[in-house]
Amino acid sequence: MSPSPLVIAIDGPSGSGKSSTSRGVAHRLGLAHLDTGSMYRAVACRVAHLGIDPTVNPNDVIEVARQCRLEIDTSTTRDSVIIDGEDVTQEIRDPQTSAKVSAVATIQPVRDALTARMRHVAADSGRIVMEGRDITTVVCPDAQVKVLLVADPAVRIARRRAELGETIDMAQVIDSIVRRDRDDSTVSTFEQPAEGVTLVDSTHLNLDQVIDVVIDLVPVSLR
Ligand SMILES: Nc1ncnc2c1ncn2[C@@H]1O[C@H](COP(=O)(O)OP(=O)(O)O)[C@@H](O)[C@H]1O
Numbered sequence: 532m533s534p535s536p537l538v539i540a541i542d543g544p545s546g547s548g549k550s551s552t553s554r555g556v557a558h559r560l561g562l563a564h565l566d567t568g569s570m571y572r573a574v575a576c577r578v579a580h581l582g583i584d585p586t587v588n589p590n591d592v593i594e595v596a597r598q599c600r601l602e603i604d605t606s607t608t609r610d611s612v613i614i615d616g617e618d619v620t621q622e623i624r625d626p627q628t629s630a631k632v633s634a635v636a637t638i639q640p641v642r643d644a645l646t647a648r649m650r651h652v653a654a655d656s657g658r659i660v661m662e663g664r665d666i667t668t669v670v671c672p673d674a675q676v677k678v679l680l681v682a683d684p685a686v687r688i689a690r691r692r693a694e695l696g697e698t699i700d701m702a703q704v705i706d707s708i709v710r711r712d713r714d715d716s717t718v719s720t721f722e723q724p725a726e727g728v729t730l731v732d733s734t735h736l737n738l739d740q741v742i743d744v745v746i747d748l749v750p751v752s753l754r
């Protein structure tokens with residue numbers, strides 16, 4: 532008998548620990564993992580390579596989101612992202628990409644195109660952890676487990692700074708958390724949990740503790 536379908540949806544603001552937690556949960560339960568932010572980031576990279584300014588030519592961005600060939604590894608051991616044959620695995624994590632991505636992610640038809648792709652990945656995989664900003668509310672509102680992962684802004688800024696290295700420009704780090712959350716929250720609701728979504732505050736929890744909290748939410752019969 533094949534195992535029951537299982538979608539664990541994790542939303543939250545930047546730096547709340549979505550990727551680390553999702554990866555850890557997927558690894559422990561043997562599930563696939565999709566970082567949906569990497570899809571928006573990949574489109575932002577492709578758009579930049581094509582010399583498109585999203586604020587001037589949003590229709591060109593929509594075209595890229597609809598037509599691009601996107602190859603994303605959903606295993607927990609690799610995290611490669613290839614768009615139209617170009618490997619952008621490293622570039623999507625650059626602070627320059629972080630600074631550009633909201634301009635792409637706030638175009639509603641771009642969201643519609645990528646949401647459809649995300650749902651295909653979930654359906655193909657069957658058992659997956661999906662993370663982003665609108666997975667619990669828009670992409671997979673019927674997920675068996677729905678979590679909104681938050682942490683105090685100062686803690687999120689400190690975590691991101693530690694991740695990027697002490698030499699990183701502090702203004703850039705603050706922009707990538709505070710300004711980006713403000714822009715992203717114009718199109719997604721990730722500051723308050725929607726009905727049926729469990730709020731998990733990671734401010735005072737280490738990564739293993741957060742992973743344990745999420746796994747405890749998964750019905751034993753589905754693990
Ligand atoms: N509970 C936690 N305690 C301490 N550091 C954490 C915790 N969760 C994540 N981190 C660290 O914070 C940084 C941002 O985490 P990440 O998972 O990339 O967040 P997000 O995907 O929400 O932007 C990473 O360097 C990660 O190792």
Ligand SMILES: Nc1ccn([C@H]2C[C@H](O)[C@@H](COP(=O)(O)OP(=O)(O)O)O2)c(=O)n1
Pocket residue numbers: 543544545546547549550567568569571572632633636662663664665666711715719
């Ligand atoms: N489901 C999603 C996932 C990401 N986004 C947007 C919002 C973010 O600015 C970018 C990048 O998301 P990502 O999760 O990689 O960002 P962080 O790791 O949280 O800093 O994409 C979104 O609008 N909806």
